[in-house]
Structures are given as C-alpha cells and as structure tokens.
Amino acid sequence: MNWGSPSAFFHMGGYALYVWGSFGVCAVGMALEVLQVQRRRKRILKTLQRQALADHFDQETL
C-alpha cells in the first residue's frame, strides 16, 4: 500500500486526469460493449419468438 489517504489515492500524484481518464474510459468502453451484445441477443431472440408465433398461426389457419 502506498497511499496515505483516499484523497491521495484519487489525486494520483497529480496525474489524476490521465490515470482516471485511462482506467475510466476502459471500464466504460467494456461496459458499453457488454450492454450492446446483450441487446443484440435480446433482439434476435424476440425476432425468433415472433417468427415461431407466426408459424404457429399459419398452421392453425391451414
């Protein structure tokens, strides 16, 4: 441990903007990618379910 206090930790020896700007953007970039992939999965599952429902109705009317 080389930080005397939490404020010293966040201050990063005067490099706060650069260190947190780097670590922060990495975290945000990864979080956004995960959200995007989850949304993509939900979208295709919904499409498949709608398609299955349509197939089901098709068979009933025949």
Add this chain to the structure above:
Amino acid sequence: MNNRVINWFKFASPASFYPVAGKLVPLFWILAAVFGLAGLWISLFVAPTDAVQGDGYRIIFVHVAASWMSMFIYVVMAAWAAVGLIFNARLSAMMAQALAPTGLIMAFLSLWTGAFWGKPMWGTWWIWDARLTSELILLFLYVGFIALQASIDDPRRADKAGAIVALVGVVNVPIIYFSVIWWNTLHQGASVSLSKSPKMATTMLWGMLLMALCFWMYSIAVALQRARAIMLEREAHTDWAKQLAQVGA
C-alpha cells in the same frame, strides 16, 4: 481407442457449438473478474510510484493490455477468416465477425490511453509517429472489416470479402510490433519481450501480465457472447434456432 477421441468437426456446426459457447461464457467471465481484481489491486495499490514518471505511469497497466489485445485479436480474427475462406466453414466466418468489434474497442482503448500517456509524459496527445500511426491503421482495418461485411447483403459473400480484408491487413500487425525498432519513434521500445529479461520491476510486470490476462479473458467472453447472437441471427431459418427461441434459451 477411436471412440475416446473427441470429434472436433462436430463443433464446426453452429447448432452444436452454440450450447458449448454458452457453457464457456460464464467460465471466461469468472476468469476475467479474478485476473481483473488481482491486476487492479497490484496496478493501483501494490506497485510503487515510479521514480521518474510518478503515478502517471500506472496508465501502462491498461494501455499495454489493450494494445496487446488489439493486435492479438486481429491475428486470431484473420486466422478464423482464413479457415472460413479455405474450408468454406460458416462458423469460422462467424467467429471472425464476432471478434472484430472487440478488437476495434481494444484498438480504440490503446490509442485513447496512449494519448493520456502522451500528454503528461511527452507533452502531446498525438504525434504521427510510426507506432501510433500503424495502430491507427489497425483501428481503420477493424472499421473497414466491419463496414464491408455490413454493406454486403449475402452473408457468405460478405464473409469472403471480409476474410480478404482481414488477411491483407494482417501484414500491419508485425509493422506495429516492430515499428519502434525499424523507425525512430517517440514511443518507447518494448519493455517486455520473449527473448530478453523484462526491463521493469517484478511487481509492475505482474500487474501488467494480470491486466493483460483480464483483457484476454474479457475478450473471449464477450466475443463468444456476440458469436452466439450472430449464430442465431444467421441461422434464424433453421429448426435448432427456432426451437431455442421457444424454450427461451
């Protein structure tokens, strides 16, 4: 004896790889979390302040991990694309397609964290130095691959066109890697190499390796998740995909 051998070709079909990928995803998320927590602990708390560069050097822990992954993912993507092109295997092409956005994000993070390193250490956010320029070209190659695939309606033709871009572009990866040797660059040379002992303190090296492992496991996890979505999108007309949707799996 033959029945003990796993038939790997079985997993070359999306119908059988889809559930396998589903089981692998949580495993890689756990590995990414473990390596990430250990790596963040070392890089932010354990690693001592650098004598010359102060605490600003801590950027390298994410910068190196993102840069390594941006190059490594491109090579893996090109390899999958090549397999898809040679054997006309649709799953391989889907894997290449699934890796591209993750590689793009890694290339972006590499450039972004590099700029945040350059400003305090070199006095500039950006310079047209060989290392930085070749990494920017890598980012454009990812964009080109994604855009080209998106612009072609027939998925099999899109796979082929994308594979050619991926394979031509792979020549850029050694250029990035050796740029600091071949040209006079503002960017420093490699701190870690396979042939020489590392030029840095052991704790810093550990932090870097753990963060790189975290980014690696993260990339596998998220790319497999994306590959699963792509498999469903492209196999939507098949029975296995329709049955999956009915049970909500």
